Amino acid sequence: MKIIRMKENDGRSVLGVWESAEQAYPLPFEDFTDFIRQAEDDGIAPSKWVRQWIRDTGCQPKSIAGKKLLVPVEAPEVWAAGVTYEKSREARNYEAAEGETGIQTFYDKVYDAKRPELFFKSTAARTVGPDEPVWLRRDSNWQIPEPELGLVLSQRGKIVGYTIGNDMSCRDIEGENPLYLPQAKIWRNSCSIGPAVRLAETVEDPYALQITCRIYRDGMEVMKGTATTGQLKRKFCELVEYLVKDNILFDGTVLLTGTSIVPPNDFTLADGDRIDIEIDGIGVLSNPVKMPVKEEIAHG
Incomplete structure (x- = not known):
C-alpha cells in the first residue's frame, strides 16, 4: 500500500x-x-x-x-548511512586514494566496524519531491546521484514506511578530505524523496527490493545501474539503533540506507540531465538536474 x-x-x-x-x-x-x-x-x-x-x-x-x-513526507530531518554496500566502499576508496585502485583507506575500517557511518543529509527546506529539479553544486566538478532506499521513521525509531531517496554527492569534495563530507552532501536541493511511501507492514521482505537508476542526457540513456537491498552489509534495525542513540528523532525522519549504484569514475552529472530511480513496489522518483544561477541560490 x-x-x-x-x-x-x-x-x-x-x-x-x-x-x-x-x-x-x-x-x-x-x-x-x-x-x-x-x-x-x-x-x-x-x-x-x-x-x-x-x-x-x-x-x-x-x-x-x-x-x-509532492514529497510524500515532509521529513524534518534526513539522515544517511555511508559505506553500507561493497560498491560504495570501492568508490570511496577510489576517491580517497586519488584515483588509485586497490588502496585501503579508513573507509575499509568503517565498512567492517561495529558502528556504522551515519551523517546528517538534509532538512525539509533542502529536500525536493518528484519532478522537481535537484541542483548541482557550483564549486564541484564531479557530481553523481546516489539512489537509495529510505526508511521513514517515527519519533520512537519505528520503521513505518519505505521511500526512494536521491543522496546527491560531490565525489571530488568528499575525496579531497573526509572532513569536507557535509559540504559534499548538503546544499540546496541536494536531496529528493518520493514519489510515495510504501507502508512498512505491506512489504513482505525489505531485503528483496530491486533498485534501478537511469540517467538521461539529451533524451538518451547515458547510465544505468541496478542493485538489490539484499546486498546491504548492515540491517536496517542496526542503522536505526545507532541513529537513536542519545539522539532526538522527529516523526517523519527519513534515514537513507546507502547506495550500491555508482556511475563510472569518469562520469559527472550535467545541467539538463534527468535522473530516474525505481524501487520495486514504491515507484519511480524522477528529477531533472539543474545548475542554478547565483540569484536562485541567494533568493530561492
Missing part, C-alpha cells in the same frame, strides 16, 4: 492511497505523520486504518491526472 501526497487546486496538500497511475483514494490528512499518529492512537496498523476508512466512508478512488505530486 503506497501513500502519496499531492497538491489540490486550492493549494492544500492532501494524502492519497495510490491505486494506479491515474487514481488514488483520498485520505482526510494533509500530512503523512498525522496519518501515522492517528493509526497509532487507534491502536491499529496504518494499512488496516486505510482499509477501514475506505470501507466505513464508502470512499471511491479519484483521478489524480494533472495533480502535482
